[in-house]
Amino acid sequence: MINIKNLNKKICLGEIKSVDIIKKCLNCIKENDIKIKAFLRLNEKDSFIKASQIDKSNMKNKQLSGIPIAIKDNIMIKDHNMTAASKYLEHYISPYDATVIKKLKMAGAIFIGETNMDEFAMGGSTETSAYQKTTNPWNIEYIPGGSSGGSAAAVGSGMVPLALGSDTGGSVRQPASFCGVVGYKPSYGLISRYGVCALASSFDQIGVFSKTVMNVALLTSIIAGKDYNDPVCEPKGWIDYTYNLNNPYILKNLKIGIPKQLLDYKIDNDIVKVFNDAIKKLKLEGAEVFEIDIPSCKYINALYKIIMCAEVSANIATFDGIRYGYRSLNCKNLNDEYAKSRAESLGYEVKKRILFGTYVLKSQNYYKYYHKAQKVRTLLIKQIKDVYKKCDFIFSPSTLQMPVKFGEILSDECDIFLIMANLAGLPGITIPYSFSNFGMPIGMHFMGPRFSDAKLFKIAYAFEKISNFNINIFPKYLSPVLHKKDKI
């Protein structure tokens, strides 16, 4: 599997041409994306122009010079179409760059295309996209997960080495786990949210996909950091997350907590087996693994739904057909225009969440639902803080269920240990660990205290080395281009 740092070095030295990388990348996409349908749009012309500029210029010395990256279609790239996979934004052109995009442009990255997702990131299967259904690269009859399913499938199938997603309730880590890639959600406030089409503002974070922890850490180093445009972004100095990433002793004596509450849920047999194997291996590495207790786990789903939908109902309100986006014709009056523009352009899942959020915020319901949910959220955060006094990191399977076929429904509990990280603002990373009996990838999840991201990467890196997952193996029917066989 390619190491972006090395590839970048070669481009900078002129040993490899960025144009060639882009060509291979696009060929691979053209060949495979017919089946995967990860991309909503490709930026073929722009990518070649940028790549040849980099090959000629002194832009070469940047960290991501000439490296192709896929961007989830809810992140603003100036002058690019941005739909958030909604019909409402079908013709919307971004008038500005998201902060992460600005940083990536400065680092010389090439935005090869925009990836499919659940409409406005609402969903866990990428099926709510108004445009297309993305498939799981390991078996195209299965969902890739979501909401960043396009980005996960694009990386999982080897079409691109790097991708950005957004993670509000597991939306990066769940599809990463389903598609057999590393998926990382930073601590809340580590990466600027400016320019990401908001889902639930108090949970949203941009997340990163790649096949290796090293690449994820590299990309995170580039896009993280204080941003004037996002008030919740914490003032932290620049950190190189790849620094000392390889620490062979990191797992030794590491205190790893396993939530006792895992026993309360139905977990797929394959996952249980693999999880127990992972614990065994961690112990062999010298880690101290023990049970921890987070009693409020059982409320995670309810709190998440209430708070997320409440914020959704306000955030999505701006899509009203007045200033931009879809506007229904032949409306009788203003209210009719609002109603029809929204009814005709927003999907079922979006409408459902708007209605639910509107309901929980009604003045007579506010204390019954939203206010209570926030109180329980505070309690949950306190319980997790207390747990971190005993253990360094919390370890769990990324999902409690394997990916399902299209049209089938994942259980409500599938992602709750991922959602916990969003509710508490904590960093989480999923690392592919093994395969199920049916050949589908299974990921494991580490969650650390807030702003322990640097150490989390080190642990993930060490864990990646002991995993049973060979990242150089791709689904047989695909012809990935950017891996070892191509000697780049």
Place this chain on the structure above:
Amino acid sequence: MTILEATLGLEIHIQINTKSKIFCKCSTKFGEKPNSNTCVICTSQPGTIPLLNKKAVEAIVKTGLALNFTINKQCIFARKQYFYPDIPKNYQITQLDPPICSNGKLIIISNKQKKIINMKRLHLEEDAGKLIHEVNNKKLNYSLLDLNRASIGLMELVTEPDFNSSEEVIEFLKEIKSIVEYLNVSECSMEEGKMRCDINVSVHPVEDKKLGTRVEIKNINSLSNIKDAIEYEIKRQKTIIVSNGKVIQETMLWDAKECVTKSMRFKEDTLDYRYFPEPDLVPLNLSNSFIRNLVKEIPELPKRIKLRFIKNYNLSEHLATYLISKKTIADYYEKALKTVKNPKIIAKTLANWISTELSAKLNSFKISIEDSPITCKNLAKLVSLIVSGSITRIIAKEIFEEMWKRSQPPEIIIKRKKIQQISDELTIIKMCEEAIIKNHNAVKEFISGKNKAMDAIIGFVMKKSKGLANPLVVNKILLNRLKKL
């Protein structure tokens, strides 16, 4: 017969005069081309996040301190949700509980009586844009949207129902306006919509403790309209109650043309704003030093300046009120006094000149006092000359005109125009003798004891000398001469 009493409460919106909007960097300049002061944030493009303007927080804390509010150092913002095209996000960022300032107090004087007005809250929020439904008095079959005003910082002040008459309301509003202007946190012009006032009016029998049904009057754009609207509404409600009718709780608009309150078609009271804490902004956490520094920035407030003027300079209430009506006028006055050695001597005359001659000129040329061509130093010089008797009022006015035109100090104008006073006794004696001859009637009256008759004789000399004769010398010589007769 039962005596009915009116109870009034106010909700005032004051636009904060920061250079940029409260949640983005757009300019707040009034009267710019529609939608020119907009950006991705205040038009609510996807992915944008509000950025709090620190200056707006400073402005409201200063105002809160000046109005004796308690400052809540920890407070949050909230989203108030409703759909209308003038708020692009379809929610307004405002504050619910706690507001940044709570429980203020202001003393007003109405009908020569002191009254304390209690204020519930003063909070920060963003303004809405403007919808335009007609152009050149022609109704459009569509609406135009101008977002220049959207997201300009507002302070909302809510009073307790502590008012009982329109006079009290007007006094209060004048006082607030003046304090806010002195703090330099808002222009407060009602015409430009920078200060807007909604009024709650209810009427109940005096012996009842419970207040009557409340009617809200919205969108009144001048003090005189506020007075008219209140008086009309009180009368309307009293008539209803007297005839055993029931006042309906509703929102009304003041129709300034017909001078009546009119029911608004939709009832705002029935809207559920679905408030919840704003997740995009971090909670406000004001430090003690932040507040201490703002306390230092609060200038002496108009009420105190007025008392000081009356006490130190022996000014009339009326004159002092005029001088403090604007901070710039009071500043001009005090700066002028500082340029002379003994300010007390000229204080009263100077105040008179500012309130009459200077203000008339400024008004007719629509110039504000800080841009006056006559500097405060030069006006003080002119007034000093008048007070010392070196020039007469008539001459002073002539010099004043020249000073206005040329923006020069009085001594230069006197030199150039050769307006030198005649103090030479021989010349004046000659004129006095002529005056005695030509005004023998007045002379006779004076000798018979009517001292007032002297004025006519002096007047003759002044006229003869084109106002240049030194009035003190004229007086002295005439008295001398007349005594000898």
